Amino acid sequence: MSAEFCVPPARPRLFYVIGPSGAGKDSLLAYARPRVAGRPLAFAHRYITRPASAGGENHVALSEAEFAARALAGCFALTWSSHGLLYGIGCEVEHWLQRGLSVVVNGSREHLPQAASRFPAMVPILVSVHQDELRRRLEARGRETAEGIAERLRRASAFPVHHPALVQLDNSGPLEQAGEQLVRLLRGEA
Numbered sequence: 459m460s461a462e463f464c465v466p467p468a469r470p471r472l473f474y475v476i477g478p479s480g481a482g483k484d485s486l487l488a489y490a491r492p493r494v495a496g497r498p499l500a501f502a503h504r505y506i507t508r509p510a511s512a513g514g515e516n517h518v519a520l521s522e523a524e525f526a527a528r529a530l531a532g533c534f535a536l537t538w539s540s541h542g543l544l545y546g547i548g549c550e551v552e553h554w555l556q557r558g559l560s561v562v563v564n565g566s567r568e569h570l571p572q573a574a575s576r577f578p579a580m581v582p583i584l585v586s587v588h589q590d591e592l593r594r595r596l597e598a599r600g601r602e603t604a605e606g607i608a609e610r611l612r613r614a615s616a617f618p619v620h621h622p623a624l625v626q627l628d629n630s631g632p633l634e635q636a637g638e639q640l641v642r643l644l645r646g647e648a
Contacts, residue, residue, distance in 0.1 A: 470498070470555045472577045473644060474565040477585030478614035480595040482629040482636070483564055486585060489637035490562075494644050500554045501562045505534070505546040520544075535576060538569040562644065567619050574621060582621045583643065588630040589614070 477483050491501055503517055505528070510519040520528070525544045529537055534546040551561045555577075565573055570582060587595070592614055596607045625643060629636040642648040 470560045472580040473562045474582045476567045481585045481587045490640045493641045500559045507544040
């Protein structure tokens with residue numbers, strides 16, 4: 459184990475990554491993860507009432523009954539619902555922060571106030587993409603109907619996000635461009 463790995467950051471932070479579906483949050487997180495390996499940084503997985511076989515991000519698949527039982531037992535630091543699914547961030551993130559690790563969370567724009575209330579020192583990172591590129595990405599992944607895509611595009615442009623520490627990343631271009639910006643943020647260089 460290297461000495462760099464053992465040194466916790468001066469101030470552990472929760473990085474709360476948000477943005478519309480199709481903006482490339484999962485791709486950016488996958489890009490950044492190996493580039494910050496060995497640093498005191500943990501990437502939280504989400505608990506979702508979506509089958510593991512559905513593709514997309516690596517998540518813990520739960521039934522609605524399992525999710526409800528865990529929520530009732532206080533196992534989540536954050537929860538929200540979106541597009542008919544339940545999402546949770548496990549309370550283990552609080553333990554990781556207390557142990558000196560910064561934590562990266564794939565969050566929800568709509569529930570930014572809830573997250574800011576629970577984690578006042580967090581750094582919200584809004585991933586955006588130009589509307590035409592967002593449409594192209596949503597069509598290419600083939601998960602939604604034309605009506606579903608239109609609804610996601612409407613929500614992407616109509617959903618205001620406000621926070622005094624908000625950092626914005628434009629992911630309309632090559633993945634490496636926004637990816638390197640995210641890496642610098644997670645390393646504390648930006």
